[in-house]
Amino acid sequence: MNRQRNRGRVTAAALAAMCAVAVLPGQAHAAGPGVYAFDPDAKNVQGAVTNVEASTLDEGVPYRSMIKPGEKLYYRVTLDDVSAAYVSAVAVPGDSGAVAYGDGISISLRETDDTQCDSGRANFGSGAYARPITAYASRTVKEGGSTCQEGGPYDVLVERESKAGSSPEPWDLELRFLHEPKLRSGTSMPTEAPESWPSASAKPLTGKQQKRSGGSGFSDATSLENGRWQDTVAPGQTRFYRVPVDWGQQIHATAGLSNSTSGGKDFVGSALTLSLANPAQGPVSDATLSYSGSPASASLRPLPPVAYRNRFDSSSQVSAVRFAGWYYLSVSLSPKLKESYGAEPIPFELSVQVKNQPEESPYEGDAGVFGVTDQDREVARKGQNAEQAAKSGPMTVVAAAGIGTGSVLVLGLGVWTLLARRRASAPAPAAGHPAGGGHQPPQGW
Incomplete structure (x- = not known):
């Protein structure tokens, strides 16, 4: 009798736990301030101080590495002679590490004789506070090109610049190589680059605001579609989102920070940074706002519609919107706000608008990360991140915690039926001992 009772308690407790982890899409909470979510499939790789000792990065595989102040680290990739290639580096300083204006990373793609193909740089700007920043370098095959056109091994050089007063702690790196x-x-x-494109700012959205919690890195960025999205961000924290932007489409984004309820009124420059990165995790554009306890907002500058020809523009913002795919928005809040406004998260609204009808892809076959599918648009509607989307399918409803709400209900009914059968077959209670008071669901169901 005791064994049956204990077994029922364990089963009920397991059921209650499953119910507790089943949450609605878009409601998963990002990690705490300063915590970056690296790709769970990332492989560890060590950068080399000499190019001949560099480890090879495979195409499409995420990697995790580390770089110290002033270091110059080499990695190696193998390119073909027909494809454009991109190598990105996301630098992740520790949340307690001090950074100065001009601190940052640079990444360059080079032939093995040190001829530079391309380079990119990212820094913390006037805000000068630690947060994830990303840079990328590319190789383009073009008719009549004289350098970096051959297939074979190429060097990737990642360099870190840190001022004398900056933190000496190593920075984590997330590396990715794509064709x-x-x-x-x-x-x-x-x-040639487009001569003109629609450059007017988007009109403010007036639809109903919805809640959707951002991720803590590129790998778990929460998907968004057009709309007004509400979230919170704590001082020192960065929230990540992703938006499908197809060929011919134009993205607009605005972040609005709410008023403070702490009573603080101190002025904080570059208090919030709104950043946009492309599908190769290359930086596109950013905007900052200052804060003094009252509502404030910042909008990305108007960008051209996604087009292959944008790559020929001299502006890095225009050339970065050169392919379709998931575009990444991040919202970072300066840790300096903690001094005047406390450590509690502050609500903000992220307004997203993707305009124009999708156009045909110029690629042959599957575009991979450089395309948008109907499934991607459905994922954005549901608010899933990449892991949640991968676990979902035509016959499965997947919740944000990775366990389907429908699956929990079906499993719960099965477990409850089993419990009922066990209780029905149990010996009748002895005289003077009251029977159980009915089959009530466990608490939390």
Whole structure:
């Protein structure tokens, strides 16, 4: 009798636990301030101080590494002779590490004789507070090109710049190497940047505001579609989101920080940073706002519609919107706000608008990360991150915790039926001992 009772308690407790972890899409909470969510599939790799000793990065595989102040580290990639290639580095300082204006990282792609193909740089800007920043470098194959056109090994050089007063702690790195898909055979693509494009700011959205909690890194960024999204961000924290932007479409984004309820009124410059990165995790644009306890907002500058020809523009903001795919928005709040406004998260609204109808992809076959599918748009509607989307399918409803609400209900009914059968077959209670008071669901169901 005791064994049956204990077994029932364990089963009920397990059921209650499953119910507790089943949450609605878009309601998963990001990690605490300063905690970055690295790709769970990332492989550890050590940078080399000499290029001949560099470890090779495989295409499409995320890597995790580390870099110290002033270090110059080499990695190696193998390129073909027909595809554009991109190598990105996300630098993640510790949340307690001090950074100064101009601190940052640079990444360059080079031939093994040190001929530079391309380089990119990212720094913390006037805000000068630690947060994830990203930079990328590329190789483009073009007719008549004289350098970096051959297939074979290439060096990736990542350098860290830190001022004398900056923290000496190492920074974590997240590295990724991607090939752009081949163009359709016979496709005649333009070789010059667009001369003009719609540059007007988007009108403010007026629809109903919805809550959706951001992720803590590129790998677990929460998907968004057009709308007004409410979240909170704590001092020193960065929230990550992703938006599907197809060929011919134009993205607009605004972040609005609410008023403080702490009573503080001190002025904090560059209090919030709104950043946009492209599908290769290359920086596109950012905007900052100052804060003094009253509502404030910042909008990204208008960007051109996504087009292959944008890559030929001299502006890095225009050239970065050169392919379709998931575009990443991040919202960072300066840790300096903690001094005047406390450590509690502050509500903010992220307004997202993607305009225009999708156009045809110029690529041959599957575009991979450089395309948008109907499934991507459905994932954005549901508010899933990449892991949640991978676990979901046509026959499965997946909640944000990775366990489907429907699955929990079905499993719960099965467990409850089993409990009822066990109790029905149990010996009748002895005289003077009251029977159980009915089959009530366990608390929390």
